[in-house]
Amino acid sequence: MHLLTLLIYALAGxxxxxxxxxxxxxxxxxxxxxxxxxxxxxxxxxxLGEPMALFVFFMGMVVxxxxxxxxxxxxxxxxxxxxxxxVLPGAKYMLQGKGYEAAMLTGVGGLxxxxxxxxxxxxxxxxxxKIHKVIGPHMHWILGLIIVYMLMSEWPKGTGKGDTWWQKxxxxxxxxxxxxATFALSSFLGFIIFNKTxxxxxxxxxxxxxxxxxxFAVSSLISAILSRQEIPPQHISRDIDIDFKILGKGCxxxxxxxxxxxxxxxxxxxxxxxxxxxxTAQRDDRIFVMSQGVSKVVYYTGQFLLYFVPxxxxxxxxGLRRGGMAINLSPFYKPQILQEYVFMLGxxxxxxxxxxxxxxxxxxxxxxxxxxxxYQKISYAALVVVVLMVFFMxxxxxxxxxGETLLSGFSTIAIMAVSTCLGxxxxxxxxxxxxxxxxxxxxxxxxxxxxxxxxxGFLGLS
Amino acid sequence: MNEDKYAPRAPVSPEPAPxxxxxxxxxxxxxxxxxxxxxxxxxxxxxxxxxxxxxxxCPYCGAELKKRMSxxxxxxxAVFGTLLGLAVMWYAASRMEPAEVQIGEIGxxxxxxxxxxxxxxxxxxxxxxxxxxxxxxxxxxxxxxxxSYKGLPEFQKxxxxxxxxxxxxxxxxxxxxxxxxxxxxxxxxxxxxxLEAEEAQSTAVSQLRESLVNRRVAVEGAVKxxxxxxxxxxxxxxxxxVVALDEDNLGEGIPDLKVGEGVRVTGVLxxxxxxxxxxxxxxxxxxxxxxxxxEIPRLAIKGVTLDQLNDVVEIEGTTAGFRAFKNxxxxxxxxxxxxxxxxxxxxxxxxQIKDNGLLKSSGTKVRIRGKVGEYRNQPQIQPLSAEGITIxx
Numbered sequence: 001m002h003l004l005t006l007l008i009y010a011l012a013g014x015x016x017x018x019x020x021x022x023x024x025x026x027x028x029x030x031x032x033x034x035x036x037x038x039x040x041x042x043x044x045x046x047x048l049g050e051p052m053a054l055f056v057f058f059m060g061m062v063v064x065x066x067x068x069x070x071x072x073x074x075x076x077x078x079x080x081x082x083x084x085x086x087v088l089p090g091a092k093y094m095l096q097g098k099g100y101e102a103a104m105l106t107g108v109g110g111l112x113x114x115x116x117x118x119x120x121x122x123x124x125x126x127x128x129x130k131i132h133k134v135i136g137p138h139m140h141w142i143l144g145l146i147i148v149y150m151l152m153s154e155w156p157k158g159t160g161k162g163d164t165w166w167q168k169x170x171x172x173x174x175x176x177x178x179x180x181a182t183f184a185l186s187s188f189l190g191f192i193i194f195n196k197t198x199x200x201x202x203x204x205x206x207x208x209x210x211x212x213x214x215x216f217a218v219s220s221l222i223s224a225i226l227s228r229q230e231i232p233p234q235h236i237s238r239d240i241d242i243d244f245k246i247l248g249k250g251c252x253x254x255x256x257x258x259x260x261x262x263x264x265x266x267x268x269x270x271x272x273x274x275x276x277x278x279x280t281a282q283r284d285d286r287i288f289v290m291s292q293g294v295s296k297v298v299y300y301t302g303q304f305l306l307y308f309v310p311x312x313x314x315x316x317x318x319g320l321r322r323g324g325m326a327i328n329l330s331p332f333y334k335p336q337i338l339q340e341y342v343f344m345l346g347x348x349x350x351x352x353x354x355x356x357x358x359x360x361x362x363x364x365x366x367x368x369x370x371x372x373x374x375y376q377k378i379s380y381a382a383l384v385v386v387v388l389m390v391f392f393m394x395x396x397x398x399x400x401x402x403g404e405t406l407l408s409g410f411s412t413i414a415i416m417a418v419s420t421c422l423g424x425x426x427x428x429x430x431x432x433x434x435x436x437x438x439x440x441x442x443x444x445x446x447x448x449x450x451x452x453x454x455x456x457g458f459l460g461l462s
Numbered sequence: 463m464n465e466d467k468y469a470p471r472a473p474v475s476p477e478p479a480p481x482x483x484x485x486x487x488x489x490x491x492x493x494x495x496x497x498x499x500x501x502x503x504x505x506x507x508x509x510x511x512x513x514x515x516x517x518x519x520c521p522y523c524g525a526e527l528k529k530r531m532s533x534x535x536x537x538x539x540a541v542f543g544t545l546l547g548l549a550v551m552w553y554a555a556s557r558m559e560p561a562e563v564q565i566g567e568i569g570x571x572x573x574x575x576x577x578x579x580x581x582x583x584x585x586x587x588x589x590x591x592x593x594x595x596x597x598x599x600x601x602x603x604x605x606x607x608x609x610s611y612k613g614l615p616e617f618q619k620x621x622x623x624x625x626x627x628x629x630x631x632x633x634x635x636x637x638x639x640x641x642x643x644x645x646x647x648x649x650x651x652x653x654x655x656x657l658e659a660e661e662a663q664s665t666a667v668s669q670l671r672e673s674l675v676n677r678r679v680a681v682e683g684a685v686k687x688x689x690x691x692x693x694x695x696x697x698x699x700x701x702x703x704v705v706a707l708d709e710d711n712l713g714e715g716i717p718d719l720k721v722g723e724g725v726r727v728t729g730v731l732x733x734x735x736x737x738x739x740x741x742x743x744x745x746x747x748x749x750x751x752x753x754x755x756x757e758i759p760r761l762a763i764k765g766v767t768l769d770q771l772n773d774v775v776e777i778e779g780t781t782a783g784f785r786a787f788k789n790x791x792x793x794x795x796x797x798x799x800x801x802x803x804x805x806x807x808x809x810x811x812x813x814q815i816k817d818n819g820l821l822k823s824s825g826t827k828v829r830i831r832g833k834v835g836e837y838r839n840q841p842q843i844q845p846l847s848a849e850g851i852t853i854x855x
Contacts, residue, residue, distance in 0.1 A: 040571065051640075161519070171519060185544055189551070196555040197576045201563060204575030204636070226536060311641065319641075331570035331638035397571050418547030424540035430517075453649055460556035462650050 002050075006343070007350075009046070009053040013060025014351040018358040021065045022366060024072035024224070024382040025217030028065040028300075029324040030389060032058060033206040036328065037396035051333035052340065055308075056347050058325055062304050063351035066297035067110040067359055074103050075231070075366050076224065076375050076382075089285040094231065100363050101237045102289055107359040108240065109254055109293025112247070114352030116255050116294070117302055118345050125338055128306065129314045139265070140449035143441060146267060149275060154179045154432055178429030185422055186215075186435060187442035188459075194443040194452075195461040198415055200408045203397040205328055208440070210390050210412045214419025215436045217386050222420070223427045224379040231375065234367045242286055250287045253280045254294020261295065262302035265322060266441035269299030271434050301348055308341040390416050560633050566603025573638045579606065579646060580631040582660065582676055583624045584730045585741050587710040588614060595648065597624065599632075600676040600732075608634055610648035617651045625743035626711060627678045627730045629657040659743075662728045668701035670731060670738055679740065680728040682754050685719045686774055687833070688847045693739075694719050696727065699757075705729070705748070706741045715745040721774075721831070721849065724754030758831060764800035766834060766841050776831040777803065777843060778854075784822045794821055796830060796843075804842040805830050807851070814848035827854040 020026055039045045039054075046054045074090045093102035135142070156176055162168040193211055197204050242250075253276035261272030273295030277288060303323035311319030311334060319334065321327055335341065370378070394408035395401045419439075426433040446452045456462040506513055507520040514520050562578040581601030588595055593612040598605055610617070617623040624630045633653035634646035648654065662678040670679065681703060683696035692708045705727050707716050719725060726749050729742035742748055760776040779798030786792040790809025795802055812818055820826045829852040832845035845851055 036571070040569075185548060188548060192548075192551050192555045195576065196558060197560065197574075198551070198555065201561045201575040201577055202569075202571055205571045205573040207574060222536070327573070330640060331573055332640055334640040414547075415551070418544065418551060421540045421543030421547055424536065425544060428537045428540055459552070461552075462653070 005047060005050065006052055006056050006347075010056040010060045010347045010351060011354070013057035014064045014354050015060075015358075017061035017064030018068050018355055018362065020061075021068040022071045022362050023385065024076040024379060025213070025221055025386050026382075027069075027212065027217065028058075028061050029328070030206075030209055030213060030217075030386075031061070032325060032328055033203075033209055033393060034389065034396060036205070037203075037393070037399075040397070041399040052343075054332060055329060055335075056344070058329065059301075059304060059344055059347045060351040062300050062325055063114070063297070063348055064355040064358075066113070066300040067107055067293075067352065067355040068362065069296075070103050070106040070110075070293065070359065071362050071366050074099050074106070075363070075370055076378055089288050092285065093289070094234070097232050097235045098237070099231075099234045100367060101235075101240055103363045104237075104360060105240055105242065105286060105289050106293030106296075107356050108242070108247075109250060109290040109295075110297040110359075111352060111356045112251050112290075113254060113258060113294040113297035114301070114348055116251070116258075116298060117305065118349050121302070121305065122342065122345060124306070125309045125313050125341060128309055128320070132314065132320060135263075140445055143264065143266060143445035143448065146264070146271065146275070147438070147441060147445065150271060150432070150434060151180060151183060153274075153278065175430045178425055179431030179435050182422065182425045182429075182431060182435040183438045183442075185425075186438035189419065189422060190439040190443040191456060191459055191461060193415075193439070194447075195456040195459075199412055200394050200398070200405075203394050203408075203412075205331075206393060206397070208324070209393060210416035211419045211439060213386055213390050214416035214421075215423035215439065216433070218383065218416060218420040219423030219427060221379045221383045221386070222424060225376050225383070227376070231370055233371070236364060236367070242290070246284065246286050246290070249280075249284070250290030251294055252291075253277045253287075254291035255298060256280070257291070257295040258298025258302060261299040262306060262322060266437065266444040268434070268437055269296040271437060272299060274434070297352070301352075305341075305344060305348065308335045308344045310335055310338055310341065312336075387413070387416075564603040565599070565601045565606045568604075568606070568636060568638075568644050570638055572636045572644075575636045576633065577636060577646075578631065578633050579608075580657075581605075581629070582678075582730060583626050583628050583630055584676055584732045585706075585711065586624070586626050587708065588623075588713070589710065590614065595623070597630075597648075599630065599646070602676065605676075606644055606646050608632065608646040608648050610651065613648055613651050617654070620651055622651065622654050622656055624654065624656050625659070626741045627662075627728075627743045628659050631655045631657055666701075667696065667698040667703045670701070670703055672733070672738075674731045675733055675738070677731060678728065679731050680726060681740065682724065682726045682751060684754055685721050685723045685725060688721050688849070689716075689719055690846070696725060704734070704737065704739045706734075706739055707748075708741075712742060712745045717745065717748055717750065719748075721846070722758065724751045725749065726751045726754075762800040763796065763798045763803045766803055766843065768834075768836055768839075768841050770834040770841070771836060773834050774831065774846075775834055775843065776829065778829045779827075781821055781824055781826045781828060783824065786822075792822070794828075796828060804837065804840070805832070806835075806837070806842060806844060811845055811848050811851070815851050815853070817853055820853055821851075828852065829854060 017028065020031065021028065074094060090102050093099055154176055156172045162171050189211065192198070193207060197207060199207050199210070254273060256279070257272035257276030258269055260276065261267045261269045273292050276295070277291055304325045306320050306322050307326035309320060314320065321330055390412050391409040393412060395405035398405050423436055426435060443452060446455055453462060505515055507522065512520065512522050560576045560578045562580065565579060565581065579599060579601065581599040583597050584600045584605060585598040593614040595610050595614045595617060597608040599608050632648060633650055634648050636644060637647055638644045660678045662680040663674065664680045667681050667683050670681070683698040685694060686697040686702055687695040689707055692706065694705050694707055695702050696705060709716065727740055727742055728747040729740040732739050732741055758774050758776050760778065763777055763779060766775060766777065777796065777798065779796040781794060782797040782802055783795035784792050791807045791812035794805040794807055796805055815821070830843050830845060831850040832843040835842050835844040
C-alpha cells in the first residue's frame with residue numbers, strides 16, 4: 001500500500017507534467033511554487049507523514065519536463081534556459097518540415113539520458129562524496145573558468161562590412177558587445193536579487209521566479225508574438241534519421257554536459273551541453289539536437305537525484321543541494337537512507353518511459369494545433385497564464401487576496417518586467433541567451449570565492 | 463480531418479533531379495528556390511531578395527535593411543527598460559531595509575529570505591580556530607540559531623560580538639533545512655547591532671518560572687553538585703538550577719566551583735531539555751559570594767531513604783565490603799551501626815581518591831557526601847566527585 005501510494009504520486013506527477021509542460025513557458029520550478037503554496041494551505045494534497053510522496057511527485061514532474069519541454073521549444077518558440085541551444089538547429093528542422101523528427105530526436109536523447117542515470121549512477125552514494133571532497137573547495141574558480149569560457153566562446157555574427165572602419169567594427173562586434181552587456185547586466189541583477197529580498201519574505205523560496213519567468217519565458221513569448229515566421233507543414237515521420245554511430249556521438253557530450261551542469265551550481269544543461277559539445281567537437285546538427293536532449297534530462301533529473309544521496313555519506317553530513325527543486329523541497333524532508341535513492345532511480349525510469357511515449361502523442365497534436373491556431377495566439381494565451389501566475393504568487397503563498405498581496409503582485413511583476421527587458425536583449429541583438437544565466441552563476445561564484453559580501457557592500461546592497 | 467496534410471511526402475523519383483537554374487552558391491539560400499516556401503516580405507533583403515530574418519544588415523550583400531518599426535521599438539524597450547529598470551531596482555534595493563520578522567512566524571516558504579530579527583541572545587558558541595560564531599536568538603515568539611562560518615574575526619574587529627543576554631538586532635539570511643531546522647546566516651557582521659543588555663532580575667532559585675525564560679536573571683545559591691560536563695547545579699535549599707559553564711561561550715577563566723560554595727550567577731534563563739537552565743554571559747557573571755551556604759545534612763544510614771532521592775547528604779561509617787567493577791572502581795558498602803548502604807565508586811572517581819586501596823579493606827572509617835540514588839529499590843549514596851569521599855582512618 002505504501003509503495004503503491006508512492007507509485008500513484010509518481011505517475012500523477014509524470015502525467016500532469018507531460019501535459020502541463022506542453023504549454024509554452026511553464027517551467028517545473030515555477031509550477032512547483034504553485035504546488036507548494038497550495039500544499040501550505042491544503043495539506044491534504046500529499047499524505048501526512050509520507051514526505052516521499054511529495055518528492056516522487058516532483059521527480060515525475062522533473063523527468064517529464066526534461067523530455068516534454070522540447071515541444072514548446074520546438075513548435076511554439078518558447079525555450080527555457082536549458083533549451084535555448086536546441087532551438088537554433090531545432091528551428092532549422094522545423095522550417096524544413098521535420099519538427100516532429102527533431103522533437104523525437106531530442107526525446108531519444110532524453111531517454112538515453114535516463115538510461116545513463118539508471119545504469120551509471122547507482123554508485124553515486126559511494127563516489128560523489130569523495131569527488132565532492134576534492135572538487136568542492138575549488139568550485140569558485142571552476143565556475144570562474146566556465147564564465148570565461150561562456151564569454152570567450154561567443155563569436156562575431158555580423159558581416160564586418162561597411163564603408164567606414166567604425167561601421168565594420170560595429171557590424172562585427174555588435175553581438176559580442178550585446179553578449180557581454182547582457183552578462184554584466186544580468187550579474188548586476190543577480191547581486192540585487194541575492195542580497196535583497198525584493199519579493200514578500202513569505203515567498204522568498206520563489207524569489208527567482210519573476211526573474212526567470214521574465215528572462216526566459218516572457219521574453220520568448222514576446223519574441224514568438226513579434227515573429228512573423230510561418231510554420232510550414234510538418235511531416236510525421238515513422239523513423240528518425242540517425243544510426244548507432246550518431247547515437248553514440250550524441251550521447252557522449254550530452255552525458256558529460258548534463259553531469260557537469262547537474263553538479264556545478266548555477267550551470268544549466270544548455271551551458272554544460274555547449275561546453276561538452278565543443279570539447280567533443282561534434283558538428284552534425286543531429287548530434288547537437290540529440291546531445292542537448294540528453295544533456296537537459298541528465299541535468300534536470302540528475303540535479304534532483306543528487307539530493308537523494310544520503311547526507312550521512314558526505315563527510316560533513318550536510319548532503320548536497322543542487323538546483324531549484326532540491327532547494328525548494330529541502331525544508332520538508334532530507335533523504336535518510338540509500339533505499340530512497342534507489343527508489344528514485346526506479347521513479348526516473350518509469351517517468352522517463354511514460355514521458356517519451358507521450359512526447360510523440362503531444363508532438364502530433366501540437367502540430368495539428370498550430371495548423372489551426374497561429375502560434376502567436378497560443379503565445380498570447382501563454383503570456384496571460386504566466387503573468388497571472390507571477391502576479392498571484394504572493395497571494396497563493398499567503399493564502400489570501402487583499403491589498404497587501406495584490407501590491408506584492410505588482411512588485412513581482414515589476415521585477416519580471418525588468419528581467420523581460422534583459423531577456424529580450426540577446427534575442428534582438430543575436431547573442432547567446434545563456435549570458436542571462438549570469439544572474440545566478442556570478443553571485444554564486446563570487447560568494448564561494450568570498451568576495452560576494454564585499455561586492456554587495458560596494459554596490460550599497462549590504 | 464485532412465489526412466493529406468500529414469501524409470508522407472512524395473517518394474523520391476528514380477529519375478535524376480532536374481538541374482537547378484540557380485548558381486551553386488545561390489542554392490545554399492533556400493529562399494531563392496521557387497515554390498519551396500514563401501517568406502513574409504519584411505524578412506527578405508530589399509536589395510538582393512534573400513531571406514535575412516531579423517538581421518539588420520544583409521549577410522549576403524551587406525545592404526542596410528529597412529527595419530520594421532515594431533522591432534526597433536522593442537529593441538529600444540529592451541535596452542532602455544533594462545537600464546532604467548535596473549537603476550530603479552538598485553536605488554530601491556540600496557535603500558530598503560530587510561523586512562523585520564518574528565522568529566515564530568518563519569515557515570518553510572521563508573527559505574533564503576534576507577530579514578531583520580530582533581531578540582535576546584540566549585546562547586553563544588565561539589570557535590576561534592575556525593572563525594565560527596553560533597548564537598541562539600529568542601524574541602518571545604520562538605528561537606533561531608544564527609551563525610557565521612568565518613565571521614568571528616570581523617565581529618571582534620567591529621566590537622559587536624554579542625554576549626548571552628544582550629538584546630540584538632541583526633540582518634541575516636534564513637536557511638531552512640529538514641534536518642537542521644531554521645537558521646539565520648550572519649554574513650553581514652556590520653548589520654548586527656547590540657541594542658542593550660536587559661537589567662537582570664534578582665530572584666530566588668525557587669522563584670524561577672517559565673515566565674522568566676529568555677530573560678536575564680540573577681540568582682544566589684550554593685553549589686550543590688560540582689561542575690560536570692560543562693554544567694553546575696546550584697541550590698538555594700528549596701530548589702535547584704543548572705548553570706551552563708560552556709567554555710565555547712565563556713572562554714577560559716571559569717571559576718573553580720566547590721560543593722557548598724556560595725555563588726551569584728547572572729545570565730539568561732532558558733529551557734534545556736525540558737528543564738530550566740541559566741546561561742551566563744561571560745565568566746565574570748559567576749562570582750563567589752560569602753554567607754550563602756546550604757547545610758548538607760549528616761544522616762545516620764538508617765535515615766537515608768528513597769524520599770530523599772537526588773538530595774545531597776552526608777554519612778559517616780566504616781567500610782564493610784568492596785565489590786570491584788569490571789571497568790575499575792567498585793561498589794563500597796558502608797555501615798554505621800544503624801544500617802548499611804551501598805556507595806558506587808566508578809573508575810573516574812575511585813582513581814582520584816588518595817589511598818583508595820584502604821577502601822577495599824573492611825573497617826576503614828570514611829565520610830561520604832553524595833546524592834541519594836536508587837538501585838534495585840534500595841537507596842544508595844552516589845558521590846559526585848572524589849572530594850565527596852574522605853578517608854578518616
